[in-house]
Amino acid sequence: MTSTVDERLGGPVRKPPRKPKPAPTARGFSPLRALGMAVVWLFTALNVLVLYWLVMAAFKSPIEIFTKPFALPSYWIERGQAFRNLAYAWNNAGFGRAFVITVVLVAVSSVAIVLLAAPAAYALTRLGVRGANGLTNFVAIGMGIPFQTVVIPLFIGMAELDLTNNLFGLFLIYVALSLPFTVFLLTGFFRSLPDELEEAAAIDGASPARTFFTIMLPLARGGLITALILNAIGLWNETLLSIVFLNENANFTLARALFAFNSAASYQSEYGGLVAGVAIVVLPMLVLYVLLARRIITGLTLGAGK
């Protein structure tokens, strides 16, 4: 017999299980699953440990760093100078100026890269340009060339143009070297967007440029933000090119300044300050990633179709 609503409301209160039973496929022990879990947790634990060590060491004295690597910091805190290492690194490594330079350079470069790569990727995937597939592959080849191999010819070329030891020159190099990857990333993204939206826009009377800016670009926002963040992280950490192309303190980026500070600080056994310097360079990107990780993952095409 089927129970009516009244019977169910009046009857004994039914208690749902605290945790719904998993599907039969998910039950039971699987060696592969166990191994996978172990590897994932090990990897996570290792990363968290390194991060913990870094943050803690930034507040320790050199002796503490070597004798009690995983203990909480105490030496400087007891002396009321908790942030002494950070202040030391900031003042002695020239981080103040380098920080501003890096923020501006990374921001301008990342935005420029995405501004150039997005229309290129759109044209390669959506406009039905003749030979688009070949061109996409040609762009992708650029990813296969390690930039270290072109550093010397690049330096000679830039020297001819008088663009070495010049932030604008570095900006050009950053944009040029990041384009292949970004274009490739975005072609995948644009390809995944439904065709009908473009067709609907065409029937609504939108020009290709308008379709790109008002329909496709907002839909590809997730992809564009991903591209922006990946480039920002990559450029923020970029060291080799800045070492090769910048040789004046006034132009140093954070990574370059840290490199210079490294030699100075280890000479003075100022390991606390050195680690603090590393923390200053690393942490902003970590924060950026934590804040924007969800934006990277969430797609925006939801509701476009069925």
Add this chain to the structure above:
Amino acid sequence: MATVSFAGTTRYYAGNPVPAVDGLDLEVADGEFLVLVGPSGCGKSTTLRMLAGLEGVDGGTIHIGERDVTDLPPKERDIAMVFQNYALYPHMTVGENIGFHLKIAKMAKSERESRVREAAALLGLTDYLDRKPAKLSGGQRQRVAMGRAIVRSPQVFCMDEPLSNLDAKLRVQTRTQIASLQRRLGVTTIYVTHDQVEAMTMGDRVAVLKDGLLQQCDTPIGLFGKPANLFVAGFIGSPAMNLIVGTVSGESAEVDGSAIPLTPAQRAALTSEAVVVGVRPEGWEIKAPGDGIPATVEVVEELGSDQYLYCSTSTSRVSVDGGAPEPIAVRAPGMSPWQRGEKLGLVPVPGAVHLFDAATGARLPD
């Protein structure tokens, strides 16, 4: 408002020597609701997309009214389209979706808003104007897609299977709504579907396509009553028409011992001795065994108002879609006491017989 005419319209796809649409000649009257129907791959969507300007035309022309639109881009054709998956802009609200064309056409904001509100009121969407498509149900999204078409007051509506993403009940409701809305607005409409029930219930006329070729274009009654060939006969109607192979002997066609008279004109039109006799499920008279074509009931489908008996016989039958020939379907009154395994005799009701040339598939003259 305008007529639409296809003249020898042909479309090839890259890498395929067989055209997807082959020399289509079709005239659609002003304000008419024309349905394009056919199995998948028959070229119905391609035809619609050529009209919309989303697909190139390799041969022939397309006219909307007096204008040759064959090579015009979509925006200059003055048409609106409803897509199968609606293609709503997910980052815009319902109101922005409906008003997007008017915005591009640089209509003043106040007029645009009043037109959008008018269209929304017509479709019962007034309360949803500020929502994003993701927050709407399937039926509501479908209505937004309709609204986007209506608000433009175009010369032609193109609809590409707009109901196929709805559940069965909503599809029947929306079917009626779209048909009545179209009659009220009087806009020439080309509607693509693979569902022959939709085609029959909605269209003023229905064009049946197969393999890129127009098979027949007629009113639903004409299509049902006088199918032009075997394909249309088998495609229109559910359950499908029973197509039985007979042989000509003297003045009549012989089917499993039963004779069906042929007129002199029919005999003259035959190209061989083989004839196909078509009888719809409702075209049978059920007699006692020994009378007419002997048959055995295999399956009884009870629908309440009707009952369908699927019977095995010794006749050879034609299958239109290439699959195994199905058993003979017979309609009986609902709640009839037929049981599986019972024997009966089948006699076609006079006037319910369709005759086709077995070799060419063409209908014989009446």
